[in-house]
Amino acid sequence: MDYNKQDIEFAFTILNHREMLDDEEVTEWLKDPAHLALMTDITVIRQKLSHRDYKKMKKEVGLHIKQEIRNDRNRRLITYWSSSVAAILIIGLFIYYSVGFPDTQDAINTKTEFAIITPGRPQARLILPDGNVKELDNLTRTIETQFIEGVKNDSLSGLSYSQVKIDTSNLSAAEIYNTLVVPAGGFYPIELSDGTQVWINSESELRFPVKFLSGKREVFLKGEALFVVKRDSTKPFIVNINNASIEVLGTTFNVNTYADNQCIYTTLVNGSIKFISNKNKQEVTLKPGTQSVTDTITGNTSIREVDVKNYISWREGRFIFDEMSLELIMCQLQRWYDIDVFYQNSMIKKHKFRGVINKDMPLEKVLDMISEATDIKFNVKNRTITIYK
Known part of the structure; x- marks a missing residue:
């Protein structure tokens, strides 16, 4: 998406001279999803240039960011934040940017709080x-x-x-x-x-x-795995999980049995599979593009249509957060980065986000992106993350 000069100038006025604008005018402007995307673009590009001295080179940096937005939009790491968190995003941007870009020393002081x-x-x-x-x-x-x-x-x-x-x-x-x-x-x-x-x-x-x-191919899984099963009509393939099993002949599917979900999620990419709950003997058959959700307490299973890429993206090196709560996001980061997580209060866990993050990024960059778009803050000590507002 190309932005016009007026939108870019208005975004920079919000970020650098917020006191010059009327609150209602800014709020109305930010209702446009394209304007929210522009603010996200500037956030990501500004992060690339965090080593620069913004007090001395603000004009040059501004020109650089404008050029990056025009020519480099397809390479950004986070594309859109959902409209459900637009109000949080606006507040976060007002708080963070009302004082202008941080100078180099401030940036260095912030970085030292993070372990690598x-x-x-x-x-x-x-x-x-x-x-x-x-x-x-x-x-x-x-x-x-x-x-x-x-x-x-x-x-x-x-x-x-x-x-x-x-x-x-x-x-x-x-x-x-x-x-x-x-x-x-x-x-x-x-x-x-x-x-x-x-x-x-x-x-x-x-x-x-x-x-x-x-006469059958039987395995036992704890946690999460993506299967691409070799077809063999004479030997069904069976995945045994927590009080349930999955029967297939040849197909691609993902199974998530992590305890923090309190459910078993089975997502079918192609082929056909049968999910069987051992608790209540319920059987359901999945079609491509559907997911079974099984309550680990009752054994009750339901089927829903899903975007399968959201559930297999971990195999492709990405986190896709689609209206996901901060609690579930941090559960994924906890497993991937081998960290411990604590919350200042339980309400923070309910914040929902939408975005895409590459899994090869250092944790510091991931937390920076979440923090800069909201009023959520992170304190890192060794491998322990404390989350607060």
Whole structure:
């Protein structure tokens, strides 16, 4: 979207000379979603230039920002904040910008409050049948035990069991299991022996047969994972989760069983799956673009249509917050950045936001974006975040 010169000049007047404008005039101007987007653009671009001395170079910075908005709009990290938080956004901008851009020293003082908390990375532990634990790193290697050979760990594609061989002659059970545990601040991909691909999110674990030998392919999940199941009409694929199971033949779907949701969310990208609640024996069949929501207390399950990209974006390296409460946003950040979170009061948790953030950003930048658009503030000490207004 291109902005005209008058809109850009008016936005800069709000940011730098708020006292010159009438409150009703500003409020009316900001009712236009395009004007809100313009203010967001300026916020993001100003953050890129936070190292500059605005008192000495304000004119130059202003020209730079105007040019960035015209030529660089498609590269911004946050696109739009929802209309439901427009009033909060306006208040936040008035408070933050009524004193003008901060000078360099102020910016430095703010930065020193933050610990350097980096994004998550590929990391996991593999628990073998004999109880031994392998810490998986970024080295390519073959993992072998007394009964298993041919398991490969690659720095790019993760674990692969596609060429696995097992010796069951000395084992009491036909199928033997491994467990992949992904800690906070991590994620890990795996290819199962049948060619099914699974991406496992932070604070999650998957228990699976080293090789599928029985009449069904059965795995056990805690946390969240995205499955791309290899089709096999003779062997249904079953995902066992908290008091429920999912049956498929070949499809792509995401399962979220995190306890902070108090629900199980199963989102179907393509194909068809059946969700079965063990609590009340309710069965529902999902179509692409739908999601089942299961209450973990009652077992009751409902189906709704959703934008699936909001629920698989974590696999693609993004957070998509679509009318999401601050509490649920911080739960995602807590797992990804391996942090602890505390709230000044419970009402803060209910604030809702809409936006897109890249997962490779340092936590400081993510919190800055939320803080600059609202009246929410963050205090960071080591790996503990305190949220207040």
